[in-house]
Amino acid sequence: MSKYNLKPEIIIKNVADGFTGFSAIAEKLNKSIAAIKGEKVVLAIESYPGVNYSELRNKLFPLLPASKIIFADDYALSIEEVQAKIKDVITEDRVFGVLSHYTIDQFFHKENIKLAENEIKQTAGLVIVYGTGTTLLVEPDILVYADLTRWKIQRRFKEGMKNWKTDNKDEDKLRKFKRGYFFEWRMADRQKKKVFEQIDYLLDTNVEKSPKMIDGDSYREGLQQVAHQPFRLVPYFDASVWGGQWMKENFDLDPNADNFGWAFDGIPEENSIILNYNNSTKIEVPATNVVFRHPNELLGPKVHARFGTEFPIRFDYLDTMGGGNLSLQVHPLVEYAQDKFGIHYTQDESYYILASTDHSTVYLGVKNGVKKEELVNDLKKAEAGNYRFPDEKYINIFPVKKHDHISIPAGTIHCGGPDTVVLEISATPYIFTFKLWDWQRTGLDGLPRPVHVNHGQHNILVKRDTDFAHKNLISRVEDEFENLTNQEDVKTERTGLNELEFIATDRHWFKESIIVETHESVNMLNLVEGTTVVIESLDYSFDPFPVSYGETFIIPESIKKYRMINIGDHDKEAAVIQAFVRNL
The missing domain is CATH 3.40.50.300 (P-loop containing nucleotide triphosphate hydrolases)
Structure with missing residues (x-):
């Protein structure tokens, strides 16, 4: 297993x-x-x-x-x-x-x-x-x-x-x-x-x-x-105020811990790599060192030219199984991020639903007809204290299930609901989240969790409303997708992200194997269905690389093409979500 x-x-x-x-x-x-x-x-x-x-x-x-x-x-x-x-x-x-x-x-x-x-x-x-x-x-x-x-x-x-x-x-x-x-x-x-x-x-x-x-x-x-082979980063997991029990059970984490609400599984700025020299000395270094040293081979010349020595894609987990909501939040628009914080691009993102129950939801966009001034006034009252923000008045709540994919371009109010495991696929500037309402919670350190309505109010787009979300932001697993490949017994679907975002995501379903292209970009992927796949080189330039369910892995652009083989149950399809920088 x-x-x-x-x-x-x-x-x-x-x-x-x-x-x-x-x-x-x-x-x-x-x-x-x-x-x-x-x-x-x-x-x-x-x-x-x-x-x-x-x-x-x-x-x-x-x-x-x-x-x-x-x-x-x-x-x-x-x-x-x-x-x-x-x-x-x-x-x-x-x-x-x-x-x-x-x-x-x-x-x-x-x-x-x-x-x-x-x-x-x-x-x-x-x-x-x-x-x-x-x-x-x-x-x-x-x-x-x-x-x-x-x-x-x-x-x-x-x-x-x-x-x-x-x-x-x-x-x-x-x-x-x-x-x-x-x-x-x-x-x-x-x-x-x-x-x-x-x-x-x-x-x-x-x-x-x-x-x-x-x-x-x-x-x-x-x-x-x-920079010339598939690899994984060393993940880390931590407790959260919203709870989370799914990762503990599925990733063999400490069963005595209260919860593991979030995890970084694919963020080179935060994660490390372990270099095993001749099965002898194991050196752990920041994963960014590979980006600094070999940007063309890892990112690809086009992505390097666009982002410099920054890794632009990140995968992480948000687990609310047995817990509560994430914070209601919004990410900065590009011009705001540039003017206020000096960053080059913003945190456009998406929620890929990896596990769900009948109670799983996401908060996404404002309801039709919401007036921004009224919304912001109520957020400020809640931030001041002794007032519960009436989220049901302003914010959409959509049910979600496994393999749904929710796009969240910057400026869109959003929040993960309870009993949901999210594989968050996003641009890398992960720190730039403006919490708007946090359900009157304190942090695990006992201090009030910071809320930034002062920043958020300038970035909320009320045109991202119910109609916009239905039309542009929600991809359901049962939707009809164009099959982007002609490979036999293989289905490749473009699930997201929104056209406003620079990351594209393809989901590959296959029982036996599939050949995948890097699209002139570094690839970050996760096995979202199945037990085990093996990544193989088409020219024997790297050793076969096994991947288990839920693991995030990276394919350098230098590889160009690779084969994924399902070595789990061949009667069931494996599915891998692939993220890359689209060539605009």
């Missing part, structure tokens, strides 16, 4: 083995240090914000014969100077800021850089320089890049970790995330791209007390191999 894989790995071939644990890593670094001739050796550890520096200081550095250790933060701007400089992008809002264009060099005084250079120059033996911005201070003999995933950073925020150059241990986790998303991670990604070719060793710091390291050439070769 098929089983959802919670820790998918990507086998990397014909490369060197890596190193696990501080002792093995130190032994390798000491050999590299000894191989360098001269009175001085500089070891630089350039680091992504969020790396546990105390572990490096206490566990790694004592194993290295350092004459001097320099922490880059000590030479950066002060906490007060940094805060003053980024005030324009951080804002006072609890959730939203403005995407930063800062680079790390803007946070170091030139005289401080000179000071560090002189200290290094005057020291013989091994000099270790570490931290974010290390490579500004020195041209190293050996460069280690210490990396970790954004999801691990967010976990550490919850546990009390500070942001870079702050003293905010006890600050609201949403504000910590905001600072990371709008400022730190943008800056760190720019620096990561800049030093990519120079990396001698990649240090995986995700698991405390168990670091892993791979040499730079093997690391780069690993990313090259990823």
Whole structure:
């Protein structure tokens, strides 16, 4: 029987083995240090914000014969100077800021850089320089890049970790995330791209007390191999205020947890990949590293030209089985998103219904004849407190069932109802959701969940009403679809998204097999019916890749065409939903 894989790995071939644990890593670094001739050796550890520096200081550095250790933060701007400089992008809002264009060099005084250079120059033996911005201070003999995933950073925020150059241990986790998303991670990604070719060793710091390291050439070769084969991201699941029991039961999650209301199963900005080197060392790195390194091979030249090194499609799960409604919300129109937050495109999305009951519903669009001023006034009254927003007066509620597909272009009020499992297929700017009404709930942290009627009111389109939704936004599984393929015993249906959205979705039904094209775009897919399919290369360029029910997977554009084979029950059709960027 098929089983959802919670820790998918990507086998990397014909490369060197890596190193696990501080002792093995130190032994390798000491050999590299000894191989360098001269009175001085500089070891630089350039680091992504969020790396546990105390572990490096206490566990790694004592194993290295350092004459001097320099922490880059000590030479950066002060906490007060940094805060003053980024005030324009951080804002006072609890959730939203403005995407930063800062680079790390803007946070170091030139005289401080000179000071560090002189200290290094005057020291013989091994000099270790570490931290974010290390490579500004020195041209190293050996460069280690210490990396970790954004999801691990967010976990550490919850546990009390500070942001870079702050003293905010006890600050609201949403504000910590905001600072990371709008400022730190943008800056760190720019620096990561800049030093990519120079990396001698990649240090995986995700698991405390168990670091892993791979040499730079093997690391780069690993990313090259990823960009030419099907792969999965490492999913993560979390509790929600709306509940959710379906994923717990179907994906073999912790049965003792209260709920798993949402999951990121296909968001490279958040998810990681595990690179398994020769079935030996397993290196976990942000999935965005593949996007940064091989955008043409992964995204395709046309998608790269349009979106740069951003992965434009995301899949995630929203589970309300045994729970309640999602928040009533709207996503920003493109011009609003650009003007207010500096993002390039907005979060157009869709709800693909993966599981349902007789009680499953979605809230979608306003009712015919709704006046925007009245709607917004009631939303503001509810936001102020002691007033229940009369959703039944303003918002449509539609019943849904398995395999229905609901399009939600930006500007459309929407919300998932109870007893529904949604595979959310959308554009990637996932943070830009304006909650309009949240059923008078508080968050799991006990704090009121933020509501943003102030933003939402400028983006609600009341022309997205009942008639519009029926005509343009609701695709029923029983609808008559044109079959887009002439392959025998295969049906390919264009289920969505709406023509206003840049993502197209095809659903493929097949009992035996089907050949699929990438459409000159990276593909993100999910097995929405059946137990197991295998993805095969038409030219033997990659190994057969098995996929189980509910798993999201990625096909790089470089593959062009591939075969999907149903190895489950051949008396029943398998179905795969395929998302790609349409060529307009």
